[in-house]
Amino acid sequence: MYVELKHIYKTFDGFHASDDVSFGIQKGNLVALLGPSGSGKTTILRMIAGLDVPNSGEIIIDNVVVNDIPGSKRGIGFVFQNYALFRYMTVFDNIAFGLEVQKVKKPVIKNRVKELLKLIGLEDLGGRYPNQLSGGQRQRVAFARALAPNPHLLLLDEPFAAIDAKVRKELRTWLREMISQVGVTSIFVTHDQEEAIEVADEIIVTNKGKVEQIGTPIDIYHNPKTLFVAQFIGQSTIINNHRTLKDFNVNEDCSAAVLRPRNIKLFGKNDADSITGGQNGTVVDTSFRGDYMEIKVKIDDIVLIAFRDLEEPSLSVGEKIKVTIKQLHLFSE
Amino acid sequence: MANKKAFHKKESRSKPLPAETDTLTEISKVIEQKHNTGSKKVEICLIVISLLFLFVMLLLPLLVVVISALKDGFTAYMNAVTDSYTIKALTLTILATVIAVVINTVFGIFAAWTISKYHFRGKQFLVSLIDIPFAISPVIAGLIFILTFGNIGWAKGLADLLGTKIVFAVPGVVIATIFVTFPFISREILPVLNAQGKDEEEAAALMGASGFKIFRKITFPHIKWALLYGIILCSARAMGEFGAVSVLSGRLRGKTTTLPLHVEILYNEFNTTAAFAVSSILVILAVLILIARNIVEYKKKQ
Incomplete structure (x- = not known):
């Protein structure tokens, strides 16, 4: 050193x-x-x-x-x-x-x-x-x-x-x-x-x-x-009740979870590929951010921020979509 | 005019109806005129008032000084000015001024530097202490020194030890002058030093520059015009000082009288012409200082 x-x-x-x-x-x-x-x-x-x-x-x-x-x-x-x-x-x-x-x-x-x-x-x-x-x-x-x-x-x-x-x-x-x-x-x-x-x-x-x-x-x-x-570091959404998210109902002792927008994938009705699993969400807000779209999605009572490429079909507010989450960071503080 | 045009254009663009635009233009014209003439009148009034005031309070008395000094002819004037007591008073005034300026410059730089560059307890108290001569009447300042160094003073022994007399002697005159003028220089430098901050000095110190080099290369170029301005104010005040010097000097003619004291003595002896003649020396010095002050102020702005 x-x-x-x-x-x-x-x-x-x-x-x-x-x-x-x-x-x-x-x-x-x-x-x-x-x-x-x-x-x-x-x-x-x-x-x-x-x-x-x-x-x-x-x-x-x-x-x-x-x-x-x-x-x-x-x-x-x-x-x-x-x-x-x-x-x-x-x-x-x-x-x-x-x-x-x-x-x-x-x-x-x-x-x-x-x-x-x-x-x-x-x-x-x-x-x-x-x-x-x-x-x-x-x-x-x-x-x-x-x-x-x-x-x-x-x-x-x-x-x-x-x-x-x-x-x-x-x-x-x-x-x-x-x-x-x-x-x-x-x-x-x-x-x-x-x-x-x-x-x-x-x-x-x-x-x-x-x-x-x-x-x-x-x-x-x-x-x-x-x-x-x-x-x-990086953009993120903090949620306190991550157990309500499907597949994340682990019993680990933690008080907060951090979710990166890049780790969320959205599937709209016009998308080419669709999935059978995932969670049901509703688009709450969309806004143009220059190189990408920022989408706010509501799953039950949790609001998440996700990014979406401009080439993908656009989503409209109120649209029912499928959401998959790749990764959550859990913290017990 | 250019301003007005721009305003009209903008107005017509935002209000496309021609009739409405016209009325709006009219209204704004009227408002502008009223506003202009109103402010013009006020401006002239204020200028006239201030000029009149300055004339009555400042210029007229100065003119009277000059006229009264020359009342008995130029020879009488020259006699009064070249009188040995006058020369002695002038010498003492200049001596006291020079010593006061030198000591206050050194003290002023130290004080301003300490206050602006260090954080310590009682800093605000020190700043207030420096202002004391502004707050205390010079006569009282003179009395304080008499009570300190005079025959009944607690520090008389100290003066005796140094082998000099302070009260009713030249050192007393100098001390009185220093006391009444010491805030001027530090007060002028302080805001400039505060505005400069510590970064440049820290940068130089990190490169290994000595304290003296930092002062010479970085601090001094920054404060030099403010310092000069302070010196000029200090000189002006030192030359004109009456109260403290009057008390502390004992007014021994030819020994401890400065120019202002000499003027008063002459005046009390009903020697009006001579009194005004000597006053005119102070006026000339004041004018010189004023010119120097303006030059420095101009340079400082640049």
Whole structure:
């Protein structure tokens, strides 16, 4: 493990920002800290960076306990949520700052900055000031500035939060490529599950100061360990009385069941293939979602959300249909 | 006009009936005219009132100062201005102002930095403490220092230990000036520092920059215009300070009199021309400061 947190506790004025947080990160991985706002993910990142100090527990980077080592000596690069570019310095000086502080020779700095400007595709903008750049460009500069001193660990706090939705998707792919090209171990904080799934090799889901689950995006999607994770990752319907569903009247002790829309199949009267089994349901609502239809189906007193391809015959509200359910996630909480 | 046209167009599009559109246009025209003429009248009224007020309360007295100063001719004016007591008063005023500005700049930056960048108990109390000189009458401030450092004061020993006299001496004048002007600079910088936030400084610190480098490269460029503005306000106030200095200086002519005190002494001796002549020096200084203030304000906006 390159980065390791062991039983970290942190409180702010009685609020538990970190409540026994432990996890490890492999060298070279790109990891997402995912959770709703207030779940303590940014606090974890800031403690790894040395900007906040844990009340107890150990933070280990590259086999060294770094609790008492200042952030500047931990070999990390940090990208702030609003980039925190130095507004009175040019793009060039911003990127050069970390190297200047380390008293690197001028020509070496110049080469390194040029190389980074080329990497982020802003070769001609070295002389500009941050307020003359677009949001996406600022983000790239912040990224280059963090990378300039060759950190072993890159930390990014909500790197896409301040960018409008359209550019965000582009930048995600860009950042993912850049990080794999540079090959630096990276941790980024996000509240956007789609972003985490798309960018990260591994996701750490946090909630209320605790780690809920750690795993690859696919693993977390298919095998959510807690009700919270099941709700937070992917779209889902939560039902409390799953025993009323046919074939699911198991006697397991559980209080809630989570159902993914993709695991529900609908058979309308106009469909080519039909089934004999399944449950009887009624279409309550249909709505167009761009690439697919979202259908609300009522089975007894349970309302489920299902998806339907656009090529399939359309369903109308009030139509009696057959429903099959492939999988339910059960939780006893 | 362009605005009005756009409005009409929109109106006609949403209401296709021609007759109705016409009446609507008429109504909106009338409303607009009424509104315009109404606001115009109010505007003129307000401008005239404020100009009149400024003329009577500010410009007229200043003119009187200049006219009275030159009443006995230019020679008398020059004599009053170049009088040795006047020169001494001017020197002391400038000395007190410079020391007050330097000390308050250092203190102001420290205080504003501490308040904006750290969280600690009693922070709000510290902010209120800084404002005390605004709230306390300068005369009382002068008395406080007399009671502290004077013959019956508890800290007299401290002053003796330093080998200086504070009350009725130059250090007293300087202390009084510092006291009444110390909120100006920190008050100017504080909002700017608060608006900047901590991120840039944290970023620099994470890269290993020293505290001094962070201040020089990141904090200072951000606050420099606000700081200069604060310095100007502080200077203006320091030069004009009367109450606290009057109490603490003992008004020893030629020794502890600043320009405002000197003016009052001359005036009490019925030497009106000289009093106004010396006043005119303060007026000139004030005008210079005003010009500097406007330049800085313009730059700050940019």
